[in-house]
Amino acid sequence: MSNPSKTIDQWLDTNTFHHEEFWDLKKLVAEKEKKGLKISLCIPTLNEEKTIGKEIIIFKSELMDRYPLVDEIAVIDSGSKDRTLEVAASYGADTYLSADILPSEGFKPGKGENLWKAIYQLGGDVICYVDADIKNIHPRFVTGLVAPLIHRDEVHYVKAFYDRPLAFSEGIRPSGGGRVTEILVRPLFSLFFPELTAMVQPLSGEYAVRREVLEEIPFPIGYGVETSHLIDVYQKRGLSAFAQTDLESRVHRNQTTADLGKMAFGILQSFLNRLESNGMVEKLPEMATVFRQFQAEGKDYEQVLKEIVEEERPPMIEIAEYRKKFGKG
Amino acid sequence: MPESTKDIATQLESLREIVLANIVMAGEIPSPTFGEENLTRFVSDRFTESELDNISTDEAGNIAGIVPSRSAKKKKTGERNTILVSAHLDKVWDATADHTVSATETTLDGRGIADNSTGVAVLVSLPQILEKLGIGLNSDLLLLGTTRSFGRGDLEGMRFFLDHTPLKIRAGICLEGMQLGRLSFSSLGMLRGEILVNSTNDQSDAGWHSGDTAGAIAVLSKIVARILAIEKPERPRTEILLGSIQSGSGYNVPPTKGALRFEIRSEEGDVVDRIHRQIEEIVNEADALGQATCELNVLATRTPGDIGFTHPIVKSARETLESLGVKPRIAPSISDLSALLDRGIPGLTLGITTGRGRHTESEAIEIEPMFTGLAQLVSTLQFIDKFEPDEQSE
Numbered sequence: 001m002s003n004p005s006k007t008i009d010q011w012l013d014t015n016t017f018h019h020e021e022f023w024d025l026k027k028l029v030a031e032k033e034k035k036g037l038k039i040s041l042c043i044p045t046l047n048e049e050k051t052i053g054k055e056i057i058i059f060k061s062e063l064m065d066r067y068p069l070v071d072e073i074a075v076i077d078s079g080s081k082d083r084t085l086e087v088a089a090s091y092g093a094d095t096y097l098s099a100d101i102l103p104s105e106g107f108k109p110g111k112g113e114n115l116w117k118a119i120y121q122l123g124g125d126v127i128c129y130v131d132a133d134i135k136n137i138h139p140r141f142v143t144g145l146v147a148p149l150i151h152r153d154e155v156h157y158v159k160a161f162y163d164r165p166l167a168f169s170e171g172i173r174p175s176g177g178g179r180v181t182e183i184l185v186r187p188l189f190s191l192f193f194p195e196l197t198a199m200v201q202p203l204s205g206e207y208a209v210r211r212e213v214l215e216e217i218p219f220p221i222g223y224g225v226e227t228s229h230l231i232d233v234y235q236k237r238g239l240s241a242f243a244q245t246d247l248e249s250r251v252h253r254n255q256t257t258a259d260l261g262k263m264a265f266g267i268l269q270s271f272l273n274r275l276e277s278n279g280m281v282e283k284l285p286e287m288a289t290v291f292r293q294f295q296a297e298g299k300d301y302e303q304v305l306k307e308i309v310e311e312e313r314p315p316m317i318e319i320a321e322y323r324k325k326f327g328k329g
Numbered sequence: 330m331p332e333s334t335k336d337i338a339t340q341l342e343s344l345r346e347i348v349l350a351n352i353v354m355a356g357e358i359p360s361p362t363f364g365e366e367n368l369t370r371f372v373s374d375r376f377t378e379s380e381l382d383n384i385s386t387d388e389a390g391n392i393a394g395i396v397p398s399r400s401a402k403k404k405k406t407g408e409r410n411t412i413l414v415s416a417h418l419d420k421v422w423d424a425t426a427d428h429t430v431s432a433t434e435t436t437l438d439g440r441g442i443a444d445n446s447t448g449v450a451v452l453v454s455l456p457q458i459l460e461k462l463g464i465g466l467n468s469d470l471l472l473l474g475t476t477r478s479f480g481r482g483d484l485e486g487m488r489f490f491l492d493h494t495p496l497k498i499r500a501g502i503c504l505e506g507m508q509l510g511r512l513s514f515s516s517l518g519m520l521r522g523e524i525l526v527n528s529t530n531d532q533s534d535a536g537w538h539s540g541d542t543a544g545a546i547a548v549l550s551k552i553v554a555r556i557l558a559i560e561k562p563e564r565p566r567t568e569i570l571l572g573s574i575q576s577g578s579g580y581n582v583p584p585t586k587g588a589l590r591f592e593i594r595s596e597e598g599d600v601v602d603r604i605h606r607q608i609e610e611i612v613n614e615a616d617a618l619g620q621a622t623c624e625l626n627v628l629a630t631r632t633p634g635d636i637g638f639t640h641p642i643v644k645s646a647r648e649t650l651e652s653l654g655v656k657p658r659i660a661p662s663i664s665d666l667s668a669l670l671d672r673g674i675p676g677l678t679l680g681i682t683t684g685r686g687r688h689t690e691s692e693a694i695e696i697e698p699m700f701t702g703l704a705q706l707v708s709t710l711q712f713i714d715k716f717e718p719d720e721q722s723e
Contacts, residue, residue, distance in 0.1 A: 053432030
């Protein structure tokens with residue numbers, strides 16, 4: 001295997017962006033039109049009436065009316081009990097019930113289901129997925145993700161990350177994802193897919209992907225969808241197919257530790273399924289001993305490597321001196 | 330005019346998302362008085378996108394830009410007439426308050442959404458509104474976001490701009506988010522002050538206290554009782570508003586400091602002066618009693634101004650509102666408008682839409698009436714553009 005640290009450093013240098021690099025929307029739209037790309041925005045929802053209206057207002061006004069970057073805005077809903085769909089429609093979004101799309105395939109309740117059905121329902125060459133629970137919505141949540149796909153043909157999957165330190169005035173700061181990322185996903189990736197640790201926030205719900213990639217990967221319908229995407233696209237196309245963009249800050253509901261436990265359980269299922277289907281369970285690869293985290297200085301990101309070797313001692317009963325001392329044969 | 334004004338409202342429906350998005354974005358940027366920089370930056374970016382002329386910020390932090398007149402090429406800027414449209418950028422909320430906006434099917438909700446995120450959003454949307462309607466004015470249209478309007482800000486932004494601009498401003502419109510139908514063409518005389526009380530008694534929280542244990546609160550309450558007894562005339566309309574009182578920290582510690590904030594408002598400046606002197610005397614007497622030091626600080630003042638109910642601009646605005654089925658609500662203003670009237674510039678304050686909960690955390694505006702408010706603004710602008718000042722004396 002090539003040296004993951006070197007690959008990651010190089011990738012961080014060339015494929016990690018900050019949304020401010022794409023401030024010139026006129027230029028971005030011109031480039032999009034030159035390439036003849038069609039872009040669909042998909043917002044999966046379940047009971048999001050409080051935040052959905054504002055998202056549609058901002059995206060439609062800024063990215064359709066003012067700068068025609070997005071060709072369609074679709075809300076795909078899992079069956080909200082509140083007025084999510086009515087509010088979204090009143091501000092001009094196309095609204096769909098997930099259950100009505102591709103009825104021959106049935107309906108499974110879950111966010112991944114909505115993302116999967118979007119591939120069938122929407123017409124874009126690129127689909128940009130943005131969650132509906134963002135309180136500080138801003139056009140950057142779309143522009144920052146689709147811009148690398150517009151500018152760079154070799155990039156296929158762009159993931160958001162959020163790095164806005166609240167209390168670091170200058171100097172180096174730790175950088176990374178939420179609790180499930182840091183406690184579960186990063187250690188798993190460090191062990192089995194070290195290059196994927198380059199994703200600062202592998203679980204972020206915002207990403208833009210080319211159709212040819214979306215149509216060739218399976219979709220877990222629940223918590224595991226983001227993790228499994230990364231593994232599947234990585235195995236088919238390698239790290240160079242990915243890019244990530246810093247969107248600065250994302251304000252959303254905070255989840256309880258119990259909820260995060262459920263999320264971790266779902267992610268583990270998807271992860272282990274992948275190990276199994278890749279034949280990695282019967283024949284576990286040699287596990288890496290380098291744990292990879294991140295720190296940032298200004299807008300530069302670098303890996304922080306820590307060698308962690310879990311050495312073991314045998315049961316004491318196997319030690320001859322012990323058996324002799326305690327007369328255990 | 331009635332039909333055409335209603336047509337304007339209908340045509341503007343297609344700019345719905347543009348205006349709403351501007352309200353949401355202006356609404357989510359904290360902009361406390363003296364801390365308006367981020368909202369100024371937003372307005373500046375919007376002015377740049379609309380390709381306005383002469384976009385600039387001044388020493389007071391105001392942001393201005395010009396939509397040039399149709400005849401811009403024929404005359405130099407200084408020689409052309411200018412119509413001012415302004416919106417104050419500051420909000421009453423601290424920067425740390427949650428400024429999240431949420432949208433229902435019919436309303437936008439959030440701190441400061443009416444006062445004055447909606448006014449600011451309309452200001453930055455105006456170039457597109459006029460373009461959409463194919464309206465070109467004969468005057469230059471000066472768009473101005475003003476700073477420091479509230480409280481201790483004392484209209485510093487607007488005053489600074491008017492004192493230093495070389496432009497010939499023929500009339501001004503100040504935008505406020507709510508209420509639709511509001512029509513202010515006069516400003517009240519106003520004095521805003523605070524009374525500070527500082528007593529020097531025993532502060533321990535145990536045992537018996539020597540002397541007066543009520544401290545600053547007792548002194549302040551005597552002052553309040555005397556202010557409330559001040560006689561106020563029915564005409565000119567006059568009021569003394571006791572806005573806030575602060576003192577003390579618990580149950581058992583006599584308070585040493587206290588502050589009372591108040592405002593005197595009247596249609597006549599002499600009455601404001603008289604009541605100011607009376608309050609001054611009350612404070613001086615309380616001070617002389619020796620229980621506590623008492624002082625009165627004046628934080629802001631306005632002189633009353635009026636362009637008159639029958640002024641052609643006011644008349645036109647009234648007729649426009651009536652033609653749109655909105656009953657005009659005439660109310661004097663103590664906001665940026667008074668700085669215009671002080672300098673002899675005819676002006677109006679217009680409300681853009683209906684709303685509720687002003688200055689509360691559940692402040693909200695109604696979306697649909699906004700188009701009526703925008704039509705009213707456009708019609709009034711067109712009237713001012715054509716209006717010759719000589720008509721006033723006829």
